[in-house]
Amino acid sequence: MMILQLYLTFLKIGLFGIGGGYVMLSLIEREIIEVQGWLTLAEFVDILAIAEMTPGPISINAATFIGYTTAGFWGSAFATAGVITPSIILVLLVATLLKKFYQNKWVQAAFSGLRPAVISLIAGATIFVARTALIDISSILIALTAFALLVFTRLHPILVLLLSAVAGIFLNIY
Amino acid sequence: MKNNSLLLLFLTFFKIGATTFGGGYAMLPIIKREVVERHEWLSDEEFVDALAVTQSLPGAIAVNSSIFIGHKVRGIVGALIAMFGSVLPSFFVILIIAIFFARFTEYPMVQAAFAGIRPAIAALIAAAVLKVGRPVMKKRLNLLLVALFLLLSQVFSIHPMVIIVLGIAVGLLLFRLKEQPESEVDPQ
Structure with missing residues (x-):
């Protein structure tokens, strides 16, 4: 159940994180710390430092890290899958439409x-x-x-x- | 020569994903070098358009652009392969850190390296403005629009999404004016 909850929470973060990493951060703070209580504020700051010092988008870094600390390997896999699910669906949708209408x-x-x-x-x-x-x-x-x-x-x-x-x-x- | 193999797509985005520090914009010179100059999967203009699309949708720019470019090169399978390439490096690095050394940011050697990487990221983003922007800003009208949008976002704190919508509106409006011969406005 925890794994499903991780997936859905990060799906929500991925869906509303328009405008890059820094918008995502405030969403993560609200959902993970205030709503779910999966992290303390100090742990959140640690994750920010780690995210800044490792390759990859902040949202992916945070999903992988928080997923692992709350539910182990599968937690990290499902949280990461959750945060990229909206990207896959929406970008593929727009890319397919654009292929048709790009010359319009x-x-x-x-x-x-x-x-x-x-x-x-x-x-x-x-x-x-x-x-x-x-x-x-x-x-x-x-x-x-x-x-x-x-x-x-x-x-x-x-x-x-x-x-x-x-x-x-x-x-x-x- | 153009090579569109799925393996090359995966490896290219794996390399991009493994070296993307400091958020989506900093990797633009890296993506452009690989995707436009080296493998010629996209033209200069298609690259800017891909950025416009991936920026207007939710999600990380790095992930979105890998999906978009992968789709352009090899359809849906290409999109998924490119996405896995860009996401896996950061997934495994974070996993290893979470398992073994959550406090690795406190090592002096790591901190010193990042004291060098941070200013380089600023340079990468500044270079992205030149490299990605040069083909666009060749037109004087576009140069003017860039300055105007920059003023709006920096001085008046207009949200990036509003800037994107404004851009679309200006493009459509100018086209509309150009379509009407009696109009005195002369774009370009």
């Missing part, structure tokens, strides 16, 4: 306005993240170097991430 002139018109809107949201995210991540000289230095490498060289972005991690270790430990 009104659909194309809608996309011509959507494109600048999407770029503006990414630009907005840059400002938000830069404000929290660029806190001292070494972080500003790393950000500028990484940006130059990404824009002016053909270095793979994954390699730039690795180099930045090494730079962080050197600047902060040695």
Whole structure:
């Protein structure tokens, strides 16, 4: 029963988490801490730190972690399945419809306005993240170097991430 | 050469999922490199449109875009394979952490590495604006719209969903005006 409840709770979180990870966080906080009581606030903060330091979307990280701590392996599998179920259904639905109507002139018109809107949201995210991540000289230095490498060289972005991690270790430990 | 095999689809999104730190936007340069430049599964414009769709729907951008791109390459099976590729790395990493070392974030070495990764994430997102935005912002009208939408979201705190709806409305409106020859508005 616990496993079903985990699945349904995370399904709800996945369904209403429009607008990326940070919207999901407030949903998770309400559903998991206040409604279900599966976590304390301190544990929730731990999960945030772990989610930030591991690959993958925050919603998946949180579902896997909370699922495991409440009901073991199957808990983590079902919680993760729950949070991605709405994505599978809705994205496939829209992708199938779009395949049919992508060349329609009104659909194309809608996309011509959507494109600048999407770029503006990414630009907005840059400002938000830069404000929290660029806190001292070494972080500003790393950000500028990484940006130059990404824009002016053909270095793979994954390699730039690795180099930045090494730079962080050197600047902060040695 | 274009290779559409399911194995390549899985491996590509597994690689993307394993290196996605700092949320959906930071991985855009990685996805674009793999999906547009390397495997040529999508064109520049199709990539921006895929982002527009995946952003407008609930769910994580990384998961949604893997489903959308997988569907484009190999239909429903491709969508599911790409999704598993993008989700499995984070599932297993978190599972291992939950089982063995829930306090791994307290190791000084881990913290120092992330002191380097965090600013790099800001750089990745800034680079995404240039890399994804360049083909779009070639048109002066689009550049103007980007600036306008950015102003609305940053200065007036308009919700991202409202920005998306506004974008659709502006696109339809401009098209409507262009359709009427007597109109004095000249888009582009």
